[in-house]
Amino acid sequence: MGSPRPRRGRSRWLEALACAGALLLLGAGPRSGYETMTPQLRAMQDDDLSNPGMLAVAEGEALFAREGCAGCHTAEAMRGVAARYPALDRASQAPIDLSGRIAQCREKRQQRPPLPREGPAMLALTAFVAHQSRGLPLQPDPRLAEARRQGEALFRERRGQLNLSCAQCHDDNAGRRLAGSLIPEGHPNGYPLYRLEWQALGSLQRRLRNCLVGVRSEPFPPGAPDYVALEAYLVARARGLLVETPAIRP
Amino acid sequence: MVAGDAIPGSLTGAPGDAARGRAIVLDRQRGLCLLCHAGPFPEERFQGDLAPSLAGAGARLSEGQLRLRMVDGRRLNPDTIMPAYFSTEGLRHVGRAWQDRRLLTAEEIEDVVAFLATLRD
Ligand code: HEC
Ligand code: HEC
Ligand code: HEC
Numbered sequence: 001m002g003s004p005r006p007r008r009g010r011s012r013w014l015e016a017l018a019c020a021g022a023l024l025l026l027g028a029g030p031r032s033g034y035e036t037m038t039p040q041l042r043a044m045q046d047d048d049l050s051n052p053g054m055l056a057v058a059e060g061e062a063l064f065a066r067e068g069c070a071g072c073h074t075a076e077a078m079r080g081v082a083a084r085y086p087a088l089d090r091a092s093q094a095p096i097d098l099s100g101r102i103a104q105c106r107e108k109r110q111q112r113p114p115l116p117r118e119g120p121a122m123l124a125l126t127a128f129v130a131h132q133s134r135g136l137p138l139q140p141d142p143r144l145a146e147a148r149r150q151g152e153a154l155f156r157e158r159r160g161q162l163n164l165s166c167a168q169c170h171d172d173n174a175g176r177r178l179a180g181s182l183i184p185e186g187h188p189n190g191y192p193l194y195r196l197e198w199q200a201l202g203s204l205q206r207r208l209r210n211c212l213v214g215v216r217s218e219p220f221p222p223g224a225p226d227y228v229a230l231e232a233y234l235v236a237r238a239r240g241l242l243v244e245t246p247a248i249r250p
Numbered sequence: 251m252v253a254g255d256a257i258p259g260s261l262t263g264a265p266g267d268a269a270r271g272r273a274i275v276l277d278r279q280r281g282l283c284l285l286c287h288a289g290p291f292p293e294e295r296f297q298g299d300l301a302p303s304l305a306g307a308g309a310r311l312s313e314g315q316l317r318l319r320m321v322d323g324r325r326l327n328p329d330t331i332m333p334a335y336f337s338t339e340g341l342r343h344v345g346r347a348w349q350d351r352r353l354l355t356a357e358e359i360e361d362v363v364a365f366l367a368t369l370r371d
Pocket of ligand 1: 109
């Protein structure tokens, strides 16, 4: 992302959003959390100069070069990758998410010490890679049927002291207000994203952990396969939504 | 203790305190009611709309009916999203900090019931 590129990327991105908007008017398909944000927040997300997530993307671009990723990959070749994650990891035959893949490259292919999942370096690298797919539709990996099934079961299972399932909020009550918060449909297409409440960039797993703890249930341990299974289901449920990384959310 | 759609008797054997009940209902860490319900509380900015308003609850329902809805609404509607405030039955994956703990104590339930009963219009 040199300085002239964001503008071009942005108009392509806006065109794609306009298309998605037109589809929404026809009442078809899933609705991104973007659609229910205030005009101010949407403008903040749309303008790369005011979107604080773009700082992390720039940091990720620098890390991509400095940490040796560019020895094996180009930024161009990263276009489209995030749109089809989580994917099946050939070696382990298990689902792997984008941060998991980056961690694998770093630890197995570069023999370097692991980066903490929620640390700024991993978030920035993930944001940079995912940003290369901004404006592309999510394309769930067809090989993850089993993980999707597990993820859907988790999504529908009531849990925690409040005894609520993800589906009861995000399928049955999306668009209503939980105290002051508008309940979104719960789509994963903007991550890592900048959340005003966090005052920081955060991962999808952090978002899911917040929802799990919100119903007073025990969150899965960081990096647990349950998160990847949930993500595999969320991506299929959000099929056709466009990657927004780095999105803004309240 | 359940009779029809009500629990007629106080859980503590004593009447609750409506003022304390009001504080619990408005407390977003304890009662959590305003996550889902709105009510006649003009000073509260953020009220939910997942559930019927609490306004007039005391006119629509007797104390016994209110008590059963607080203790375990699943007795009336197994699919309700309203948490059972005085039952841990059937809960799964409860967070460590909340394990085997009811949302409210018997005394707190009585306080909330006493308060809801004052919401007449
Ligand atoms: C020594 C070579 C090497 C280095 C260095 C390396 N990678 Fe990789 N990377 C690979 C290979 C090989 C694959 C394919 C793995 C597979 O599909 O099983 C891959 C896959 C990926 C993918 C998934 C691509 C896809 O199409 O699914 C991403 C994203 C990625 N690497 C990011 C990174 C990042 C970020 C870094 C630096 C932190 C990095 N890689 C460092 C070799 C490398
Ligand atoms: C009690 C209601 C509730 C439950 C249960 C719940 N969520 Fe959420 N979720 C929310 C709210 C409210 C937000 C938006 C947060 C905000 O804006 O403050 C949200 C946000 C999200 C988002 C982010 C959407 C975006 O546009 O960025 C995802 C993804 C999500 N939830 C998934 C889940 C999953 C998966 C589960 C179950 C493990 C779950 N949620 C359980 C209320 C809930
Ligand atoms: C997660 C959502 C949620 C929370 C939290 C919640 N409720 Fe409810 N409540 C509901 C729903 C939904 C109903 C509608 C009845 C049903 O679902 O069967 C309801 C019904 C009621 C009723 C019966 C209303 C009527 O007119 O029939 C009362 C009274 C009530 N709730 C009081 C409370 C109080 C007091 C609290 C907090 C201590 C509370 N609720 C917390 C969702 C909730």
